[in-house]
Amino acid sequence: MAITPDITEPVAAPPTPARAPRQQSAFGGLLLRLHFYAGLLVAPFLLVAAATGILFAVTPQLEKAVYSTELTVDNPGSAALPLADQVAAARAAHPSGDLLTVRPGAGDATTQVDFSDPALDADHQHTVYVDPYTGEVTGQLTTWWTATPLNEWLDNLHANLHLGETGALYSELAASWLGVIALGGVFLWWRRLAGNRQARRLLAPDLSAKKGVRRTRGWHAATGMWLTVGLLFLSVTGLTWSNHAGANFDDVIDSLGASRPAVSTDLTGAASAAGGGHHGGMTTGGATEAAPVDPAAITTVYQSARDAGLTGAVSIAVPADANTAWSVTGNDSLWPVGRDSVAMDSTGHIVERVDFADWPLLAKLTQWGIYAHMGQLFGLANQIVLAALASGLICVIIWGYRMWWQRRPTRADRRAPVGAAPARGNWTGLPAWSVAVGLPAIFAVGWFLPLFGIPLLAFLAVDFLIATFGSRKRPAIPVSPAPLDR
Structure with missing residues (x-):
């Protein structure tokens, strides 16, 4: 007798309820x-x-390529001429205008001497470049806060x-x-x-x-995750x-008292306190006579700044008269930053000093941030x-x-460009x-x-x-x- 297998029809499992789409918060x-x-x-x-x-x-590399004659010396010597002689050579090449600032050259760098020019606005100067070893003038440019024309053009573009x-x-x-x-x-x-x-x-x-x-x-x-910290830095410093x-x-x-400090260049008080009054006689009205400053004193001023411990690149601000001090400020933007400043009279006597180490922390952070944003700090x-x-x-x-x-959308009935x-x-x-x-x-x-x-x-x-x-x-x-x- 044939045995009919017991065939049980499978029971379908209940359908899994569809999960409701998550609502956007x-x-x-x-x-x-x-x-x-x-x-x-x-x-x-x-x-x-x-x-x-x-x-x-990449401005520094572009500048060296475009202004190699002005910025660098082909054959650096062993000893530089007195700075006053280099300034005299620059003055001979540019007889007009007031002497403003001098940045002494070292190594293969030329000395840069800035003069005012009535034809230029207050932000621009006429810069003469001098070989510090021979006194030869290697070129002249119109600069913007000491920056070359190429640097200024790229800065304004950005x-x-x-x-x-x-x-x-x-x-x-x-x-x-x-x-x-x-x-x-x-x-x-x-x-x-x-x-x-x-x-x-x-x-x-x-x-x-x-x-x-x-x-x-x-x-x-x-990629955005990797860049986030750097982008935040660029945002804040910019x-x-x-x-x-x-x-x-x-x-x-300013309200926190954390601005960048600067040396005082007023010599009238300093001279009176010293009792010398050797920068000019006192008039009957009690005002100090504003005698002209001797540019030749720059050699003494420069050497005094070096003796005071200012190393690396420096910028020397030339006073308008003998009642104003010379100021020498470190120009080194590499780490560690050299931004020490001294103010002195024409004899090299230091009347005030401000070291970068003594700057408020916020002022230091601001300076470091600016240099890093510009690609100079490291x-x-x-x-x-x-x-x-x-x-x-x-x-x-x-x-x-x-x-x-x-x-x-790419369907024919709802196509769109974006x-x-x-x-x-x-x-x-x-x-x-x-x-x-x-x-x-x-x-x-x-x-x-x-x-x-x-x-x-x-x-x-x-x-x-x-x-x-x-x-x-x-x-x-x-x-x-x-x-x-x-």
């Missing part, structure tokens, strides 16, 4: 849109600043695109937003990798992604000499780091725009405490950094209006856990 949605729009609109300014910054970082005060707004805008964009990107990347925040995933691109947004975003985010934020920074430094290594930072920033910007293009903005989270539902704390903070930061605060307030106002009135016309669309993926 109020703060996350706001930050995502802010990072997107700030990157989209400010990135062109950052791109220009990075490209011109690379050029400015700072204001040769557009003056109006152009300076571009660099201040870039510096104001650079740190914010960098920190926002770090937060968003950290947030995206929630649950798997390994160092490799945070700091290395996802090479398993062969193409598309995921691969581009990996390079964009990982703002210290910007027009608006820089002025506010100076006010804060020499060639500093220049290489700046060039790498700027090159990395350029790559991050390009990858950012590439992601925008890769996320564009991707849409990130979905707006319901950020108008932020907790009351965050609004109470955030708005005053925004106004405070906006006052100190106006080119950050004004655009930020404009963005918040526009986004608030769109979120408020736009939500009445269409239902909110939930955002998936990866809202930027295609």
Whole structure:
């Protein structure tokens, strides 16, 4: 008899309920849109600043190539001529104008002698370059605060695109937003990798992604993580000499008594206290007669500064008359920085001294920051780091725009040239405490950094209006856990 197998029909397992898509948090949605729009609109300014910054970082090498005759000596001698003789040679080549400053040459560097020129503004001088060993004049240039014409041109290109005060707004805008964009990107990347925040995933691109947004975003985010500290440094140091934020920074430094100290060059009080009065007779009215200063005294002044311990490159400011002291200041921007200053009379007697070691800490930090931002603090290594930072920033910007293009709709019925903005989270539902704390903070930061605060307030106002009135016309669309993926 055939046995019929007992066939039991399998019971289908109940379907797993679909997980509801995660709603974008109020703060996350706001930050995502802010990072997107700030990157989209400010990135062109950052791109220009990075490209011109690379050029400015290599200025010393460019100067040596362009002005080799003026700046360097082909055959350095064993002993330099007295400094007064070098100044006399410069004066013979440029008879007009007042003698302003002298920077003695050493090694293969020429001596630089600055003269005033009525045809120039107060920021420019006429500089004569002298071979310190032979006294031969090797060239003459119109300089800007001792900087060569090439240096001035590259500096203005980076700072204001040769557009003056109006152009300076571009660099201040870039510096104001650079740190914010960098920190926002770090937060968003950290947030995206929630649950798997390994160092490799945070700091290395996802090479398993062969193409598309995921691969581009990996390079964009990982490179940005490596650059963050450097970009924050460039942002802060760049703002210290910007027009608006820089002025506010100076006010804060002054209020804290942390400004850069300078030696006093008034000899009238010093002469009276010494009892000598040897810089000029006293008139019947009690005023000191302003006798002319003898430029030949510069040899004595220079030697006295060396004897006082000022080593390396120095700049000697020539007094306008005998009632004013000579001042000698260290010019070495390499680490350790040489910025010691002494003031002395024409006999070489030191009447005041200010050493860099005695500067307030904030003044030291400001000076170090300026030198590092300009690529001078650590020499060639500093220049290489700046060039790498700027090159990395350029790559991050390009990858950012590439992601925008890769996320564009490609279907025939909804084709678009670029991707849409990130979905707006319901950020108008932020907790009351965050609004109470955030708005005053925004106004405070906006006052100190106006080119950050004004655009930020404009963005918040526009986004608030769109979120408020736009939500009445269409239902909110939930955002998936990866809202930027295609």
